[in-house]
Amino acid sequence: MSTNPLLKGTLQTIILKLLEDNAEMYGYEITQKVKEVTAGEIMLTEGALYPALHKLEADGFLETFTQVVDNRVRKYYRLTEEGGKEVTSKLSEAQSFIEQLQALLNLKPAVK
Amino acid sequence: MSTNPLLKGTLQTIILKLLEDNAEMYGYEITQKVKEVTAGEIMLTEGALYPALHKLEADGFLETFTQVVDNRVRKYYRLTEEGGKEVTSKLSEAQSFIEQLQALLNLKPAVK
DNA sequence: TTATATACATAATTTTGTTATGTATATAAA
C-alpha cells in the first residue's frame, strides 16, 4: 500500500468518521472502505492504520472486541461515548481547515 | 504562533500558490498573508515556514534576493521556472486530495 | 524600559507517516 503525504493529520478523523457511519469495523475493512470510496486514490498503509487505531483506543475514543471468521481473527472497533464527541469535534476542525485551505489555494492576486 | 495539525503536508503547496499570485514575497509577509486570508485560523510557525522555504529553494523551485528596509533585512522569494510547474502539480494534487477527503468525511451509512 | 511587531534562523523534540518485516489462514492460479 502507498499513501499520500497530504494524509498527515487526517487519518484519525477519517477513522472516527467511518466508525460514526458504520457502528463496527475492523482494520482491514477500513482500508478497503477508504480505497473504495476514494476510487483507490487514498490507500491506507497498515503501518499507519494499526498504530492509529491503537492510539484512538488508548485515548478512550474506541473500544474493541474480536471475532473469528474463517479461522482468521478480526479485531472490531466501535466508538465509545467519548469517541462520539470526538468525531463531531474533529469533523468541524477538518471542514474548517478545508475551507481555509481552499481560500488560500484559490487566492486571487492581491490588489496593491 | 500556533498551528493546526491538519497543516501537515500542505505547507509547501500554500507557499508555492502564494508565490504564483504574488511574484515576490518574504517569509514574514507570507505568515501575515496566510493569517489575513484565513481570518487567523491558519497561523504558520517560523519553525515550519523557514525550513520549508529553504527546502523549496534547495529543490530549485524558489530563488531569493535580499533587500534592506528600515535597517531590517528581508529575504524575498520568487518562483523559478521549475517552481511554476511545481505549483500546478501540487495544486491539482491538493484539490484532488480535498475532494477525496470530503467524500470520506461526508460518507452516508453503507447499505448492507 | 518594557512589550510588541518586524524579520530572519536553527536546534531539540514530537508526531505521524512510510517501508520493511513478521505471523497466519484461505483461495485461486500455474
Place this chain on the structure above:
DNA sequence: TTTATATACATAACAAAATTATGTATATAA
C-alpha cells in the same frame, strides 16, 4: 503442489514535517 494473492493482524526502523524553544537584531508604541 507450490506460488501468488487476498485476508488480517502487528511492530520495528526510518524519514518527513511539523511544534516548541531559543537566539539575534531593529523599530516603535506603551
